[in-house]
Each structure stands twice: as C-alpha cells, then as structure tokens.
Amino acid sequence: MLECGCGAGPDTEILLALGAKVVAVDISSVAIAKRNLGNPANALFLRASIDDLPLRQNQFDIVFCHRVLQHTPSPENTLKHILTFVKPGGRVFVHSYARTLQQMISWKYALRPLTRRISPERLYRIVRYWMPALFRLTCGMRRCRPEILGRALFRFAYHTIPIRNYRFGDQFMSMDDDAMIEYAIHDTFDALSPMYDCPISASAMSAIASDLLDSNFEVIGHGGVTLLRSTKLLASEAA
Numbered sequence: 001m002l003e004c005g006c007g008a009g010p011d012t013e014i015l016l017a018l019g020a021k022v023v024a025v026d027i028s029s030v031a032i033a034k035r036n037l038g039n040p041a042n043a044l045f046l047r048a049s050i051d052d053l054p055l056r057q058n059q060f061d062i063v064f065c066h067r068v069l070q071h072t073p074s075p076e077n078t079l080k081h082i083l084t085f086v087k088p089g090g091r092v093f094v095h096s097y098a099r100t101l102q103q104m105i106s107w108k109y110a111l112r113p114l115t116r117r118i119s120p121e122r123l124y125r126i127v128r129y130w131m132p133a134l135f136r137l138t139c140g141m142r143r144c145r146p147e148i149l150g151r152a153l154f155r156f157a158y159h160t161i162p163i164r165n166y167r168f169g170d171q172f173m174s175m176d177d178d179a180m181i182e183y184a185i186h187d188t189f190d191a192l193s194p195m196y197d198c199p200i201s202a203s204a205m206s207a208i209a210s211d212l213l214d215s216n217f218e219v220i221g222h223g224g225v226t227l228l229r230s231t232k233l234l235a236s237e238a239a
C-alpha cells in the first residue's frame with residue numbers, strides 16, 4: 001500500500017503489524033520513521049511530495065492518507081494526484097480536516113494569518129510562555145459554581161481563548177496538570193504553526209472520488225473530519 005505522509009510512522013507501524021507492505025512517503029525526512037520502526041523489511045521509506053510522487057500510477061492495492069491532506073497547498077489537487085496511484089478496484093482511506101462552518105470559525109483560522117508569519121521557534125516560545133497562565137485561567141472558569149455556569153464558561157473559553165486545554169476530557173483524568181500543560185503547548189503549537197491548513201469539504205472530496213475511483217466508497221463528514229473510504233466489495237467485484 002501507499003501511505004501518503006507517514007510522519008514519525010505511528011500509522012506505518014500499525015499497517016505493518018496488520019500485514020501490509022508499505023511504501024511510506026513524507027516530504028520531511030523519513031529517517032525518524034525508519035529509526036522508530038527499526039527499518040522494517042516490509043516498508044520502503046521515501047522522501048517526496050505527495051503532490052508529485054515519483055511512482056508509477058495504478059499500482060497500489062490501497063492508498064492511505066491520514067491527517068495530511070489539509071497540510072498541502074491545494075487538498076483538491078493533492079487528492080486527485082494520490083488517487084491515481086490506486087490500481088483499478090483498489091481501496092482508499094483518506095482523512096482530512098473538514099471545511100465546515102464549525103471548523104472555520106475556530107480561533108485557529110482567525111490567528112493563522114498572523115502566526116504563519118512568525119518563525120516556528122518564536123511561535124513555540126510564545127505558546128510555551130503563555131500556556132501555564134491561560135491553562136489555569138480556563139481551568140478556573142470550568143470550576144466555577146454552579147456547575148452549569150462553569151461548563152458554559154469553559155465552552156466559551158474553548159472557542160475564544162487560543163489554547164487547547166483537554167484537562168476535563170475523561171481520557172486525561174489520570175494525567176497531572178504539568179503533563180496537561182505540556183500537552184496543551186504542543187497541541188496549540190500544532191494548531192497554529194503549519195505552513196498550510198486548508199480543510200476540504202465532503203462534497204469536494206466526493207466529487208473527486210466519483211471522477212477517479214471505480215470501486216465503492218463513502219465520504220463521511222463528522223464534526224471536524226472529512227473521510228473518504230472504500231466500502232465493502234460488491235459480490236461481483238470480490239469474484
């Protein structure tokens with residue numbers, strides 16, 4: 001299979017464990033993924049842009065792209081390009097941030113025109129400097145009484161104060177505040193720093209897939225995510 005944008009290799013690891021043979025591509029150095037996974041025999045790591053892949057088209061059983069498409073200058077063009085690498089009847093899994101009103105009104109998109117102009121090192125220092133205070137402020141809002149007021153204030157803060165505070169998520173209850181502040185620093189920096197952050201709508205994804213795929217698929221728009229994935233083979237295809 002073709003993995004578009006492998007990063008440090010967390011998905012590659014799972015795909016390999018499931019038995020896949022993977023060509024894992026990333027525009028950044030793939031040395032970290034290679035090292036993290038111990039240079040596995042069934043993976044070929046390739047440094048290239050998924051906008052212009054130096055590979056033969058129509059060759060892959062599966063094209064997989066997770067959390068990458070929105071970081072390309074034109075997700076529509078990138079999607080068109082990567083789908084040409086799936087062989088006839090092959091399968092796809094392509095995930096992206098969704099172009100929905102809920103997504104586009106978030107503080108991230110309001111601040112990006114400014115933060116994109118700041119060097120990553122400086123932006124990281126700014127986020128790190130302000131995070132402890134903003135974290136405590138937003139936690140304080142959530143703890144206001146009565147409970148219903150606290151929840152309303154925290155929801156308001158979530159949409160207006162530019163930090164990612166997961167302190168009250170069930171899955172983070174066992175982590176202490178220092179760890180949550182560290183998490184918030186990295187997730188907030190991740191939200192503000194990418195060169196490109198261009199969500200794609202479910203309708204645009206669907207139109208491109210209809211043009212280029214000859215097997216069954218579905219496009220799911222759910223909250224902040226747009227997902228294109230193959231559905232079950234028809235009995236005639238399976239035969």
Ligand SMILES: C[S@@+](CC[C@H](N)C(=O)[O-])C[C@H]1O[C@@H](n2cnc3c(N)ncnc32)[C@H](O)[C@@H]1O
Nearest residue numbers: 005006007026027028049050051066067068071
């Ligand atoms: C958010 S990370 C996701 C990595 C991995 N898929 C995951 O889910 O953990 C986005 C990755 O996309 C890569 N990327 C961005 N633009 C790319 C492009 N045009 N071609 C290939 N990789 C790209 C980045 O270098 C980064 O590793």
